[in-house]
Amino acid sequence: MIEMQDVSFGYRGGGGALLSNMTLTLPAGSFHFLTGPSGSGKTSFLRLCYADLLPDTGQLSAFGQDVAKLSRDGIAMLRRKIGVLHQDAQFLDHLPVAENIALPLSVAGQQVDMQALKDLLGWVAMGGHARALPPSLSGGERQRAALARAVIMSPDMVMADEPTGNLDWEMSMRLLQLLVELNRSGKTILVATHDMDLIRAARQMEVQARVLRIQGKRVQLAGADL
Numbered sequence: 039m040i041e042m043q044d045v046s047f048g049y050r051g052g053g054g055a056l057l058s059n060m061t062l063t064l065p066a067g068s069f070h071f072l073t074g075p076s077g078s079g080k081t082s083f084l085r086l087c088y089a090d091l092l093p094d095t096g097q098l099s100a101f102g103q104d105v106a107k108l109s110r111d112g113i114a115m116l117r118r119k120i121g122v123l124h125q126d127a128q129f130l131d132h133l134p135v136a137e138n139i140a141l142p143l144s145v146a147g148q149q150v151d152m153q154a155l156k157d158l159l160g161w162v163a164m165g166g167h168a169r170a171l172p173p174s175l176s177g178g179e180r181q182r183a184a185l186a187r188a189v190i191m192s193p194d195m196v197m198a199d200e201p202t203g204n205l206d207w208e209m210s211m212r213l214l215q216l217l218v219e220l221n222r223s224g225k226t227i228l229v230a231t232h233d234m235d236l237i238r239a240a241r242q243m244e245v246q247a248r249v250l251r252i253q254g255k256r257v258q259l260a261g262a263d264l
């Protein structure tokens with residue numbers, strides 16, 4: 039699904055490579071955590087995976103396609119296959135939650151199936167907030183709404199960047215459970231987090247997750263599977 043062959047990346051003016059010589063595969067249906075110190079490049083790694091950044095050297099293929107060779111339309115197609123839950127989810131504050139969640143469909147010119155939208159809201163336990171405006175939501179509600187928005191286009195892969203960063207433990211567990219359920223339904227999951235307790239908690243949920251660790255600019259598979 040995502041395959042990196044000797045990929046290196048650094049920001050212009052950033053003093054050389056941030057991530058270097060990465061060779062790894064995230065197979066279809068897998069669940070990976072990505073961990074590493076603050077500033078080590080977790081967000082940048084995710085951005086490489088959804089072609090928001092391109093490798094300086096090496097080859098990165100997503101869904102069998104070399105991202106460096108994708109046209110603008112090709113990148114748009116790729117992004118539809120990957121749902122991203124950003125660190126700081128942004129919404130259109132003047133639109134109700136349900137419309138925010140359905141926005142990717144509207145933008146793509148697709149019909150909104152109201153029953154499917156209702157089911158999705160129910161799945162993230164946001165049924166009671168469908169008409170609410172985003173500024174009135176709690177942190178956990180925002181993240182659940184953002185997850186619903188990330189999966190409304192039925193992506194094959196879901197990436198989450200510190201999804202539980204501002205959440206209390208109970209809410210973190212609910213969000214993790216939703217990600218595990220997505221994985222059980224066949225989706226490939228990649229979660230960037232510095233929260234080792236979250237990674238340990240996944241063990242209790244009997245998910246076959248692996249841990250990638252950024253250390254010294256390299257990404258390595260850490261220890262045994264969960």
Ligand SMILES: Nc1ncnc2c1ncn2[C@@H]1O[C@H](COP(=O)(O)OP(=O)(O)OP(=O)(O)O)[C@@H](O)[C@H]1O
Binds near residue numbers: 080
């Ligand atoms: N657009 C950018 N231009 C230049 N440097 C950047 C840019 N974005 C991030 N960086 C730098 O790249 C490094 C890695 O950032 P990144 O956000 O990928 O790390 P992270 O591991 O996700 O950090 P955190 O855990 O704090 O979110 C940091 O030093 C950051 O300042």
